[in-house]
Each structure stands twice: as C-alpha cells, then as structure tokens.
Amino acid sequence: MTEVTPSATNGPAAQTKAPAVKNPSIATGLTRIGRTPTGFAAHGLYDPRNEHDACGVGFIVNMKGVKSHQIVTDGLAVLENLTHRGAVGADPLMGDGAGVLVQLPDRFFREEMASQGVELPKPGHYAVGHVFMPRDPELQAHIEGIIAEVAQLEGQPLLGFRDVPVDNSSLSKAPDIAASEPVQRQVFLGRGAEIESDDDYERRLYILRKVISGRIHEETKGVDNGFYVVSMSSRTIVYKGMFLAYQVGAYYKDLTDPRFETALILVHQRFSTNTFPSWKLAHPYRMVAHNGEINTLRGNVNWMAARQASVDSELFGNDISKLWPISYEGQSDTACFDNALEFLTQGGYSLAHAMMMLIPEAWAGNKLMDQDRKAFYEYHAALMEPWDGPAAVAFTDGRQIGATLDRNGLRPARYIVTDDDRVIMASEAGVLPVPEERIVKKWRLQPGRMLLIDLEKGRIVSDEEIKSEIATRHPYKSWLANTQLILEDLKPVEPRALRRDVSLLDRQQAFGYSQEDTKLLMSPMATTGQEAVGSMGTDTPISAMSDRSKLLYTYFKQ
Structure with missing residues (x-):
C-alpha cells in the first residue's frame, strides 16, 4: 500500500492528502469538489475560460553567441526588477510563477554527469529533460520506468538521471503550499545512430516527450499526479516554478554555479488570472513567454483539434498520430500557444514563419503593405486562424530569439542594443542598469512588428528583411489566384420565383x-x-x- 500526496496547485485551497492505493501507476489525488489540477472547474455561472492575465517578460542575448555566466546573473536581475508585474497570494511567500529559459550549459552538465560516472556525448548529440515528479518515491520509480521504456522504443539511449539541487528555504512552509512542491529531476538522453541532423534530433525528442506525456495522461485519466515535462531538448532547458521573482535564483542552485553558461536567457514573472497558478503553468514554456492574453483561445484550440484528422507532414510520417492531442484541456492560453508553435516548427516551418502565421500583422485593407506580404498573410489565413488579443510574446528555439507584438500593439515591449553585442528586451525600460554611453540603440516594438536576433548570423534581422524573405519564398500570389474563389466574381444566380400561393x-x-x-x-x-x-x-x-x-x-x- 502506498500513500501518494497529489501535486496541489496553489494557496490555502491546495489539495488534501490522497488515500492509499494499490497501484502507484494510477493517479491517486482526490481533489476537493470543483477543483482541477490547475485551479477550479466550471461550476454554475463560473467558467475559468473567462479569466485573463498580464505579466512581465524579458530576455538578454549575446548576438555573437558568446556564452557566459554573467548573462544568467543579469537575467535573474531583470527578473527581480519585474517583480511588480507578478502577483502574490494570500501567503506573501507564494507567487503566481516565475522562471527562466536558457541554452543547454554543456560544460556544467558534462562535469556534473562525469561525477556520476556518465560521459556525455558531444554537444548536439545528447539532450536534457527537466521533469517535475510526484513526491511519492514509488510513483517516481514507476514514471522513470515509463521514460526508460519509451526512450528505448523511440530509439534514443537513456544516459541517466540527475537530482536537481534545490534550496526551498525561501518558499512558504504552509503545509498545503509545501505539499505542492514537486521533486525536481533531469533525464539525459543520447542520440540515435540513424539521426543525421540536429533538427531531426529535436523532432525525435518532441515525439518522445509527447509519447511519455500521453502514456501517463492516459494512465491517470487526465488527473494530475505531479508529473510534468518542463522541457526536453538538446538546445534549451527551462527552470521554473510557482515562485516570486527572487525565489528562482534562490531555489535552483544550478543557476548560481559559475560553470552554468548561456548566450541567451528568457525570463518571466507571472500575473495569473487566465488560469490558477501552478508549478507547471509558470512561464517560460518550451519556446515562449508571454505578456497579455489570447482572446481567441477557445476557437484556436478547437480548430487545432479539428484539423488533426487531415493534417500531415512528411517529417513526422506515421509518427504524427503520436502527437495528439496537441493541447490538453485545462492549459493556459500561453501553454496552448506554445504547443501550436512547437508543432509548426517541428513540422518544418521556420521559427519566424510560424510566428507570422500565429500572430499576423493587420494586413486586410492595408494599402501600404507590399503585395507579396499581403498574399502571404491571405494565403495562411486559410490555414491558421490568428491567435488574437493584446499580447507581447518572446520566443526562442535556442538558435534564434525574438519578440513580437499583436496587431494593435496593446502590450509594451522595449529593447536596447549595447556596444558589447548584447540585446536587452523587456516589458518596460530600465530593467537592467546600463551606462548610457554603452547603449548603441534603444527602441520599442511596434504593432505587428517582430524583433529577431539570429545567433548563427550574429546580428539582428530586421522586421522588413524577415518578412520579405519569407513572403517571397513561395509564389503565394499565384497560389491564391489558382485556388481562391471570390464570391463577387462568381456568375450571378437567378433568384427563385416568388411563391404566389402564400399570402x-x-x-x-x-x-x-x-x-x-x-x-x-x-x-x-x-x-x-x-x-x-x-x-x-x-x-x-x-x-x-x-x-x-x-x-x-x-x-x-x-
């Protein structure tokens, strides 16, 4: 008999202890009436879909791709300076969520795993998955068994696990809140011999993660048992949780280790009203961090689900069926957006192309827009509905990092470029003190525009260059002319004769x-x-x- 403490989600209304169970593979958390893994269920006139949010987001990147621990230190400073954009619960030590996304710190992980007797392959030939685990040891062992089994079935060697060192002394000690803290584990995976490119490896890791999550979701019937894959990639890793801004660096000891180096860091402080706070709904997600809200979420998610029967990709092949569903019920708007962006990029779209599809400019009726770009947006409007709403979205795949605003520009985002090749972007100016003489450029994101830094090119790629290149890559105007039916151009239809037998x-x-x-x-x-x-x-x-x-x-x- 095993007693399992469920992963409570937030505050004084956190879940109670679960009863004993015979099979630890089955989710055992009994929640209070109306409670879900991420807040409260729809009940009476209340519907959690009507909640909204606003947060603080920012990033620092060295355009030349030079890794350093200073970027981590400065990123945590930016995060702390965005504290006022987050929210605090009734307990002053419990925040709505905060976190960071960084490039994989190869030297740090190589030395850490060597101390366990594990020699990691060269960079790009191994991946790290950061996983939230339930607190019950028997259930942990069961989940790790699933991870090992699926990794073998998907042809990716399992190299080992690592306990993530944490210091929870800064967190609340209230029993319900403390019970919600997951166990932090990292899984190290090798690269199958048949995988030729880095992009293909990322795609295989994406499928692997979806299969693992799908297995456990099916086993638990969708009930939260404390398991969640925070990230799994050969390029990036995410450290996050239900924190106040300053608690991120205090909790994760890895982030203060001088060997922990990166060329970019994406940070986020959450103000949660779109969904209730929980460890897994903190930002950043695997590719994005977001300030604002997506008002069209329900329609976007429904259309993504509706297209599952018809969508196809030669890159996924028959494995595409392993990816369903793209989004699970109860996720926040940003989580669903991240799922859609990841699906598009792993399916072959470039990062900028996918972002243009999801958050298009105001193109209809825009007489000043280039015709090629307008044709691009019009063509893709038939493929993907815009994820619309006041939003500033920062995004990265580890090789590029950028940000974009919605078509109305209703969320602020400002950035500076310094003389040491750094770009600092945030929800507001002044998040990191920089001497004025070191600033080469300062500006703000404009409605519908994109800021993109390409670390492989070592420079900022302008909005005009990005969109012109993508819009002219294919003959979208010709495709529209050959396939689009315009109602006004159709032959007129004679109206049916008026009935004379009815007064x-x-x-x-x-x-x-x-x-x-x-x-x-x-x-x-x-x-x-x-x-x-x-x-x-x-x-x-x-x-x-x-x-x-x-x-x-x-x-x-x-």
Whole structure:
C-alpha cells in the first residue's frame, strides 16, 4: 500500500492528502469538489475560460553567441526588477510563477554527469529533460520506468538521471503550499545512430516527450499526479516554478554555479488570472513567454483539434498520430500557444514563419503593405486562424530569439542594443542598469512588428528583411489566384420565383414580423433609407412566458 500526496496547485485551497492505493501507476489525488489540477472547474455561472492575465517578460542575448555566466546573473536581475508585474497570494511567500529559459550549459552538465560516472556525448548529440515528479518515491520509480521504456522504443539511449539541487528555504512552509512542491529531476538522453541532423534530433525528442506525456495522461485519466515535462531538448532547458521573482535564483542552485553558461536567457514573472497558478503553468514554456492574453483561445484550440484528422507532414510520417492531442484541456492560453508553435516548427516551418502565421500583422485593407506580404498573410489565413488579443510574446528555439507584438500593439515591449553585442528586451525600460554611453540603440516594438536576433548570423534581422524573405519564398500570389474563389466574381444566380400561393401576411408571420415591425421599423426604412429611432424598452411578455409561438432567437435576451 502506498500513500501518494497529489501535486496541489496553489494557496490555502491546495489539495488534501490522497488515500492509499494499490497501484502507484494510477493517479491517486482526490481533489476537493470543483477543483482541477490547475485551479477550479466550471461550476454554475463560473467558467475559468473567462479569466485573463498580464505579466512581465524579458530576455538578454549575446548576438555573437558568446556564452557566459554573467548573462544568467543579469537575467535573474531583470527578473527581480519585474517583480511588480507578478502577483502574490494570500501567503506573501507564494507567487503566481516565475522562471527562466536558457541554452543547454554543456560544460556544467558534462562535469556534473562525469561525477556520476556518465560521459556525455558531444554537444548536439545528447539532450536534457527537466521533469517535475510526484513526491511519492514509488510513483517516481514507476514514471522513470515509463521514460526508460519509451526512450528505448523511440530509439534514443537513456544516459541517466540527475537530482536537481534545490534550496526551498525561501518558499512558504504552509503545509498545503509545501505539499505542492514537486521533486525536481533531469533525464539525459543520447542520440540515435540513424539521426543525421540536429533538427531531426529535436523532432525525435518532441515525439518522445509527447509519447511519455500521453502514456501517463492516459494512465491517470487526465488527473494530475505531479508529473510534468518542463522541457526536453538538446538546445534549451527551462527552470521554473510557482515562485516570486527572487525565489528562482534562490531555489535552483544550478543557476548560481559559475560553470552554468548561456548566450541567451528568457525570463518571466507571472500575473495569473487566465488560469490558477501552478508549478507547471509558470512561464517560460518550451519556446515562449508571454505578456497579455489570447482572446481567441477557445476557437484556436478547437480548430487545432479539428484539423488533426487531415493534417500531415512528411517529417513526422506515421509518427504524427503520436502527437495528439496537441493541447490538453485545462492549459493556459500561453501553454496552448506554445504547443501550436512547437508543432509548426517541428513540422518544418521556420521559427519566424510560424510566428507570422500565429500572430499576423493587420494586413486586410492595408494599402501600404507590399503585395507579396499581403498574399502571404491571405494565403495562411486559410490555414491558421490568428491567435488574437493584446499580447507581447518572446520566443526562442535556442538558435534564434525574438519578440513580437499583436496587431494593435496593446502590450509594451522595449529593447536596447549595447556596444558589447548584447540585446536587452523587456516589458518596460530600465530593467537592467546600463551606462548610457554603452547603449548603441534603444527602441520599442511596434504593432505587428517582430524583433529577431539570429545567433548563427550574429546580428539582428530586421522586421522588413524577415518578412520579405519569407513572403517571397513561395509564389503565394499565384497560389491564391489558382485556388481562391471570390464570391463577387462568381456568375450571378437567378433568384427563385416568388411563391404566389402564400399570402404576404402568412410569409410575414412565418418569419416573425409583427405589425409593430412593419409600422415602426420597416416603413421609415423604406421611405427615408434610415433606421428608425425609438425606445429600447418593451412591455411584451418574454418568450419563455408567452403563450404565442416565438422565434428561437427571441428566447435569448441580454
């Protein structure tokens, strides 16, 4: 018999202890009524989909790709200076979430694993997965067994596991909050001999992670048991949690080790109102960190799910079925966006191309936009609905890092370029003190525009250059001309002859017209060409209480 403490998600309303179970492979957390792994379930008039958020986001990058520990130190300083953009719970030591995304620190991991007797392959030929684990040792062992089994089935050698050293002295000691802290583990994976390119290796790791998560999700019937793959890549790694900004560096000892080096760091401090705070819903995700909200989320997720039956990719082949679902129920808007971006980039789109598809500029009716670019957006509008809303999104794949604003520019983002080849971008100016004489350029992101730093090219790639290159890569104008049907260009259709066997009065009654409509609304419109003006009040019975037949829409009143 094994007692398992479920992964509580937040605050005083955290989950209670679970009962004993016979099979540790099954999720055992009994949640309170209405509670879900990431907050509260829809109940009565409450629906968690109506929540919204605003956060602090930023990054530092050395354009030439020079790695250093100073970038980590400065990134943590930026994060602490964004503290005011986050939220604090009733317990002053519990934040909504904070974290960092960095390049894989090869020297650090190589020496750490060597101390365990594990010699890592050369960079690019091994990957690190950061995993949140449940606190129960038996359940941990079961999950690690699944990871080892799936890695073998997918042809990626398992090199070993590592306990992530942490110091939780800065976290709240309230029992419910302390019980929500997961065990931090890292898994090291080799590269199958048949894998030729780095991109293909990343794709295989993506499939591997989805299979592992799918196995455990199916086993637990979707109930949170404390397991979550934070990141799994040969290029990047994420350290995050339900922290206040300063607690990230204090909690993860790796981040203060001088051997821990990177050329870029993406940081985020969360203000959670889109979903309830939890360890796994903290930012950054595997590719993005986000300030704002995506108002079209429900439609975006539904369309992604609807296309599963028809989508195809020669890069995934038959393995594409292992990726479903792209997003799980209960994820935040940023988590779903990250899932979509990852799916597109692993499916063959470049990072900038995928971002242009997901967050397009305001192109319809824009007479100043280049025709090639307008054709690009119009073509892709038929493939992907825009993920729309006030949003500043920072993104990276470890080789490029950038940020973009929504078409209305309703979330701020400012950046500076320094004389030592660094770019510092954040939700506001002044997040990191830099002497004025060292600043080469300072500017802000503009609506619909993209800032992109390519570490392989060693420079900033301008918005105009990125989009011109992508928009002219294929003949989108020709594709539109050959495939698009414009309703106005179709031959006119003769209207059906008017029925003479039904009186005008019968037709008016069939379509719900009343004497009031014809006298007070229709007559003024017919004689003056303007809509009639009148009182908005009505003394007629509501449809639900009327003894007369009513049209369906009249049953719905605001």
